[in-house]
Amino acid sequence: MNRAAGIFAFAALVTLPLWVGNAYYVNIAAQILLYSIFALGLNVLVGYGGLVSLGHAGLFGIAAYAGALAINTGGNHFVAIASALAATIVAAAAFAMLALRGTGLGFVMITVALGQIVWGVAYRWISITNGDNGISIRTRPSPFGLSLATANGFYWATLVVFLVAVAVIAILAASPFGASLRGTRDQPRRMTALGYNIWLIRFLAFLFSGLWSGVAGMLFLYYNQFISPQAVALSASAEALLMVIAGGTGTLLGPIVGATLVVIMKNVASAYIERWNFVLGAIFVAIVVLMPEGMVPGSVRLARWCGTRLRLRTAPAHSATAPHPEGGG
Amino acid sequence: MSALELRGLDKAFGGLRVTAGVNLAVEPGERRLIIGPNGAGKTTLFNLITGELRPDAGTVWLFGGDITRVPTRRRAHLGLARTYQILTLFPNDTLLHNVSLSQLGLSRLRWNPIWRLDHQTELLAAARQMLAQVGLDQLADRPVGQTAYGERRRVEIAMALAQRPKVLLLDEPFAGLSSDERRDVKQLLAAIPREVTIVMIEHDMDIALDFADRITVLHFGRVEVEGSRAEVVAHPRTKEIYLGA
Numbered sequence: 001m002n003r004a005a006g007i008f009a010f011a012a013l014v015t016l017p018l019w020v021g022n023a024y025y026v027n028i029a030a031q032i033l034l035y036s037i038f039a040l041g042l043n044v045l046v047g048y049g050g051l052v053s054l055g056h057a058g059l060f061g062i063a064a065y066a067g068a069l070a071i072n073t074g075g076n077h078f079v080a081i082a083s084a085l086a087a088t089i090v091a092a093a094a095f096a097m098l099a100l101r102g103t104g105l106g107f108v109m110i111t112v113a114l115g116q117i118v119w120g121v122a123y124r125w126i127s128i129t130n131g132d133n134g135i136s137i138r139t140r141p142s143p144f145g146l147s148l149a150t151a152n153g154f155y156w157a158t159l160v161v162f163l164v165a166v167a168v169i170a171i172l173a174a175s176p177f178g179a180s181l182r183g184t185r186d187q188p189r190r191m192t193a194l195g196y197n198i199w200l201i202r203f204l205a206f207l208f209s210g211l212w213s214g215v216a217g218m219l220f221l222y223y224n225q226f227i228s229p230q231a232v233a234l235s236a237s238a239e240a241l242l243m244v245i246a247g248g249t250g251t252l253l254g255p256i257v258g259a260t261l262v263v264i265m266k267n268v269a270s271a272y273i274e275r276w277n278f279v280l281g282a283i284f285v286a287i288v289v290l291m292p293e294g295m296v297p298g299s300v301r302l303a304r305w306c307g308t309r310l311r312l313r314t315a316p317a318h319s320a321t322a323p324h325p326e327g328g329g
Numbered sequence: 330m331s332a333l334e335l336r337g338l339d340k341a342f343g344g345l346r347v348t349a350g351v352n353l354a355v356e357p358g359e360r361r362l363i364i365g366p367n368g369a370g371k372t373t374l375f376n377l378i379t380g381e382l383r384p385d386a387g388t389v390w391l392f393g394g395d396i397t398r399v400p401t402r403r404r405a406h407l408g409l410a411r412t413y414q415i416l417t418l419f420p421n422d423t424l425l426h427n428v429s430l431s432q433l434g435l436s437r438l439r440w441n442p443i444w445r446l447d448h449q450t451e452l453l454a455a456a457r458q459m460l461a462q463v464g465l466d467q468l469a470d471r472p473v474g475q476t477a478y479g480e481r482r483r484v485e486i487a488m489a490l491a492q493r494p495k496v497l498l499l500d501e502p503f504a505g506l507s508s509d510e511r512r513d514v515k516q517l518l519a520a521i522p523r524e525v526t527i528v529m530i531e532h533d534m535d536i537a538l539d540f541a542d543r544i545t546v547l548h549f550g551r552v553e554v555e556g557s558r559a560e561v562v563a564h565p566r567t568k569e570i571y572l573g574a
Contacts, residue, residue, distance in 0.1 A: 176433055176449070177442040183419065183430050190417040193379055194434030194492070195405030 013159055023151040027223075030155040032263045033162040034219045039243040039255030040169050041212025046241065047250030048173060049205045050185030051103070054237045055095060055111030058118035059210045061232030063088045063217030065122065068135040068227050077141035084218045085211065091118075092210025096203050103188075115237050122229040134228025137221065148222065158219055165212055170252055172208070181205050182250075246287050248294025257295050330393045332357040332526040333378065333496050338387035340370075340377055340550075347373045348384070349550040355496075357392075358523040362541035364534050366570065370550035371530040372414060375498050378528075379411050380404050391496065406435060408495030412485040414504055414530070420474040424465055424484055427473060428456040431488040456491065463487045463517055479510040486517065497521070499529040503536050511536060534571065538562070546570060 017026045038060060045051050067084035075083070099110040122129045129135065140148040148154045172178050183191045184198040191198050221227050230236070239262060247258025262280070270276040291298020331354040340348040347370040355361045365371055376382040378389055380401035388397045391407055399407070419427050432452055433439045447453070460466045463483040468476060473484060482502065489497055502518070503511050518540060521527065531537045538544075544561040546554040554564045561567055 171445075172442050174445045174447070175442045176438050176444065176446045177440055179426070179430060179433065179446050180439050186419050186421070187417055189381070190413070190419075191430075191434070192401045193381070193405060193411060194431055194488075195402050196434050196439065197402055 010163075014156075017152040017155055026151040026155050028263065028267050030151070030158045030223060031267070032260050033155075033158045034216055034223060035240070035243065035259040035263055036256045037162055037165045037212055037219065038216035038240050039247070039259045040165050040252075041209045041216065042240050043209075043244045043249060043251075043255045044169060044172070044181075044212075045205055045209040046244050047248075047254070048178060048181045048185065049202055049209075051099075051202060051206070052108050052241065053099070053111040053206075053209075054108055054234065054241060055099070055113075055115030055118075056210070056213045056240055057232050057234070057236035058115035059088050059092055059095065059213040060217035060220065060236070060240075061118055061122060061227070061229075062091045063214035064221040064227040064231060065129060065135070067218050067221050068137050069128070071137045071139075072135065077143075081141075081218055084221075085214050088210055088214025088217070089207060092207050092214075093203075095210065096206035100199060100202055100206070112234065112237075115232070115234060119229055119232045119234065122232045129229070132229060134226055134230075136226045138225070140222050140225065154223065158223075161215060161219065165215070166252065166256075169212075173252065177201075177204075242284060246284060246295060248296035248298070251294070251296050254294050254296040261295075330357075331355060331390065332359070332392060333528065334390040335374075335378070336388045336390070338374075338377055338389070339385045340373060340382060341385055347550045348377060351387070351547075351550070351552055353545060353552065353555075355526055355528055357526055359526055360540055360542045361526075361528045362537050362544045363528065363530050363547055364532065364544060365547035367532060368549075369532075369547040371532070371547055372500055373550075374547070375411060375500055375530065378498060379409060405492065409498070410489040410492045410494035410496070411498035412489045412500055412502060414500040416481050416485060418473045418481060418484055418488070421472055423470050423472055424460055424476070424487075425453065425456050425469040427484055428459050428487050428491045429453060431491040432456060432459075435492055459487050459491045462490070462520075464513065479506055479513075482506060482510070482514065483517065486514070490521070494525060496526045496528070499527060501530055501532065503531065503533070515540065 016029055020026055020029065038056070042053065042056050045053055063084040066087035067080045070080040070083045071077070095111065095114050098114065099107050102110055123131060140154065142148060143157065146153055146157065148157050180191070180196055180201050184196065184201050188198050220231060243258035243262050244255050245258070246261060247256065248254030261283070265276055265280045265283070269279055273279055287295060287298070291301070293301070333353075333355040335351050335353040338348050338351040339346070351374065363371055363374065373382065377384050380396070380399065384397065388395055390396065391404070391409060394407075396404055396407065419430065429446070429452055432455060436452070438444075438449065438452070457466055457469055460469050463486055465480060465483055465487065468480065473481060476484070482505070486499070486502060489499075499518070502514055506514060518527070529537055529540065538558060541558055543555070543557055545552055546561060546567055548570050553570060554561050554566050556564070
């Protein structure tokens with residue numbers, strides 16, 4: 001059942017450009033995948049580690065800016081991607097060192113501050129970042145002869161990265177390290193007494209999570225061929241966090257569902273409703289009220305609830321038509 | 330050489346001295362009972378031994394090594410394990426997962442981000458065996474949240490035993506148990522081999538009396554009486570503290 005659904009989803013994703021046809025919608029699908037990668041990475045920290053970060057757009061932006069600068073100073077795409085990811089890892093390590101001095105609200109506030117510093121640099125250090133005007137890059141890469149200049153080519157390349165992200169994160173979640181990380185979320189004190197180095201576990205989770213923000217940031221740069229401070233703003237971090245929370249923290253499917261919701265609202269609903277932000281807000285309120293655990297775990301719970309209701313309704317009818325022989329009393 | 334030794338241990342919270350110059354030496358294989366009324370500083374003493382609290386003065390020694398400045402997580406690797414008076418389990422996970430996490434804590438495997446935890450047959454078999462030892466193997470695959478309080482108490486003990494500790498600290502392992510459950514836990518503790526040194530906190534003296542080789546009476550953070558079972562029971566200070574006479 002589960003495997004069949006997985007194979008079906010995989011086939012649908014691979015063939016998507018063929019049955020969608022329209023380049024506009026293929027581009028939206030690529031955006032969904034890109035933001036799913038961002039949200040999946042963030043979820044490692046938020047969902048499995050219990051550390052809520054509002055600064056990951058900073059890491060996303062650092063990758064995009066580093067990549068853009070590398071390309072515009074004459075580097076090829078390989079150099080650009082390598083330097084973008086290296087910059088992300090270094091920045092994530094610095095973020096983690098500072099933010100992990102606190103947990104809970106302290107952690108959140110430090111990540112907000114760090115994200116805002118990156119935004120401030122992007123906005124104000126005009127000689128490097130070109131300020132509010134942002135930086136454009138001229139080309140998308142063509143790995144193995146596949147040109148990413150077309151919507152379909154870019155979609156397939158993003159899909160490959162997305163599938164790698166899903167697989168790697170699924171493997172991590174089921175591993176002993178994943179279990180350790182979840183343990184530090186649930187009972188940090190006990191974990192320490194059991195011999196775990198909870199600081200190091202959280203630090204490594206932060207690096208891993210930040211790395212995927214960098215990957216998503218680089219895809220974002222290639223998708224738009226442009227990066228500006230808007231992508232680094234606090235609202236971008238909040239949006240990513242909302243994707244994770246709306247979909248369901250600590251699940252593999254949740255961030256993907258959340259990213260799909262936000263991207264579709266942003267691109268499709270905004271074409272029909274001017275105040276699409278209002279609709280998105282209303283949807284989030286509805287999610288919080290109806291399924292506070294997120295859409296994926298919430299739907300599972302609702303389905304189960306409907307199942308029991310259905311069984312309760314049919315059970316008396318069943319016993320009335322065929323009474324138990326020994327249940328007569 | 331003592332298994333566990335405390336020298337002049339001091340700890341104050343603001344103006345309140347919860348541990349006041351405590352000297353304590355527990356020999357290898359010994360069963361030591363620490364008793365005292367509520368607020369005597371028993372759990373604080375455990376937190377000082379495990380490193381969850383830092384003493385204001387004094388030192389903690391484990392098998393002749395000074396561990397006063399060793400972080401809590403390293404002390405687990407040195408053979409120190411504890412249970413908690415307030416259950417500190419992973420409620421959404423199964424009993425098997427709880428005990429596995431405990432074993433994993435001392436294994437290099439805990440850093441492995443690639444292998445599947447539920448394929449680690451050796452680790453899981455050992456965890457099941459540990460659950461069997463505390464009589465919970467039937468419930469191995471049930472989440473802790475769906476078990477009874479008495480069963481959770483035994484999971485606490487199983488988690489500590491799963492680390493194969495040299496020194497085991499039990500913080501009120503009988504708290505909140507019915508008399509039947511107490512008997513089960515007593516049998517369980519009696520079956521622990523003598524290679525393990527055990528220090529147990531209990532505030533009700535009668536429950537654990539026959540378990541102890543030696544007893545320490547703690548009162549307002551101070552060691553008031555210490556000696557063999559008979560000596561402590563007969564001591565007038567013990568009666569004073571417990572009867573308030």
